[in-house]
Amino acid sequence: MSDVDASLGHVTRSGFTGEMGQGVATPRDFIALLKPRVMSLVVFTALVGLLRAPGDLHPVLGFTALLCIAVGAGAAGALNMWWDADIDAVMARTAGRPIPAGRIAPREALAFGLTLSAFSVGVLGLVVNALAAGLLAFTIFFYVVIYSMWLKRTTPQNIVIGGAAGALPPLVAWAAAADSVSLEPVLLVAIIFFWTPPHFWSLALFRADDYARAGVPMLPVVAGPDQTRLQILLYTLFLVPLAASPAVLGFAGPLYGAVALLCGGLMVTRALRVFRLREGEAAVKAAKGLFGFSILYLFALFATLLAEALMGPVSTGGLW
Amino acid sequence: MTRRGHTKGNRAMPPPAVDRSRARGLPAARTVAPVVPLRPTGAEPGVVLTPEQLRSRRARSLAIALTLGLLAVLFYVVTLVKLGPGVLVRPL
Numbered sequence: 001m002s003d004v005d006a007s008l009g010h011v012t013r014s015g016f017t018g019e020m021g022q023g024v025a026t027p028r029d030f031i032a033l034l035k036p037r038v039m040s041l042v043v044f045t046a047l048v049g050l051l052r053a054p055g056d057l058h059p060v061l062g063f064t065a066l067l068c069i070a071v072g073a074g075a076a077g078a079l080n081m082w083w084d085a086d087i088d089a090v091m092a093r094t095a096g097r098p099i100p101a102g103r104i105a106p107r108e109a110l111a112f113g114l115t116l117s118a119f120s121v122g123v124l125g126l127v128v129n130a131l132a133a134g135l136l137a138f139t140i141f142f143y144v145v146i147y148s149m150w151l152k153r154t155t156p157q158n159i160v161i162g163g164a165a166g167a168l169p170p171l172v173a174w175a176a177a178a179d180s181v182s183l184e185p186v187l188l189v190a191i192i193f194f195w196t197p198p199h200f201w202s203l204a205l206f207r208a209d210d211y212a213r214a215g216v217p218m219l220p221v222v223a224g225p226d227q228t229r230l231q232i233l234l235y236t237l238f239l240v241p242l243a244a245s246p247a248v249l250g251f252a253g254p255l256y257g258a259v260a261l262l263c264g265g266l267m268v269t270r271a272l273r274v275f276r277l278r279e280g281e282a283a284v285k286a287a288k289g290l291f292g293f294s295i296l297y298l299f300a301l302f303a304t305l306l307a308e309a310l311m312g313p314v315s316t317g318g319l320w
Numbered sequence: 321m322t323r324r325g326h327t328k329g330n331r332a333m334p335p336p337a338v339d340r341s342r343a344r345g346l347p348a349a350r351t352v353a354p355v356v357p358l359r360p361t362g363a364e365p366g367v368v369l370t371p372e373q374l375r376s377r378r379a380r381s382l383a384i385a386l387t388l389g390l391l392a393v394l395f396y397v398v399t400l401v402k403l404g405p406g407v408l409v410r411p412l
Contacts, residue, residue: 022373024373024376026376027383061398061402
């Protein structure tokens, strides 16, 4: 995929060789390497997993577990930026990141990411338990090696399979609290996993030019926008009942069930809108609307789970 | 080497400070270490940082110091939590 850069002259697949760090990087640039917005979602979903898990983890250890998960996610983000600096440089959305902007040298980002990865996994293993540390290490490996290095540039299913990395934090946090895994955290992982394709493909619909210029085979680039709209709709139709299943299976209460159905209905409505509107500004607006609402949808689901966890035991034996 | 043990080529280095109070049989007084230039006189200036680079380096140093300080506090608290109040009750 080194072809992305011939006209730019400073981007190659073997590594970003443009203007290197000039010693002007501030702490803010290193924080940007951690992808703080992604990290905030990771922390939020992990917090839900932590609080819903059985067991009585001390709050200090719980905080440490969350910190390790957040730092591990940030480290994976830094390693992703190190590897993807070449394509970041040619995409408008990512050209201002610290490495393509020349504020941080690639080797600095690599060292930063590797150090934080080892540190977060090591501390989680020493302070909490080995299962959680192993799952965190797997999550970092999956995001950096499986998604960033392998899938992202080779298949339009990149974000489908790679989405597993972003879905795992609740499971890591659950393992930290309970020192085991069960069906409930796996359901939480499945919800984020199947939420990822509609979320990212709606973004890719109105950023397709960016991805095409960078040579990233996102679904709208490879299969076209119409096929992408169909896939978004199909994934959404699968996601909505899946998201409601914790209430059906007795893992969550009726409040969660109501929120999942209400917001799920709105999600399907927006996916249908994206499917129907295929031309002009209305199509772009529909895609942006779905992208924005998908974030709100996932937030509403996990915020309700969090609220129920804070209110006390919620198991109802299932709605059915 | 000279008879006093000084290297001839090391003239840029100042002589070691002498504690005159000891010579008079008095208790040793605190001496001030001489300022030793990092670079021999007349050497090339080397890398000179711009004001922006100096500001960035200072900000990075402060961030690292703050992070290390917070980590020390965290590890201290985690140790107390994991080992409990019996952390100090140990056989010698």
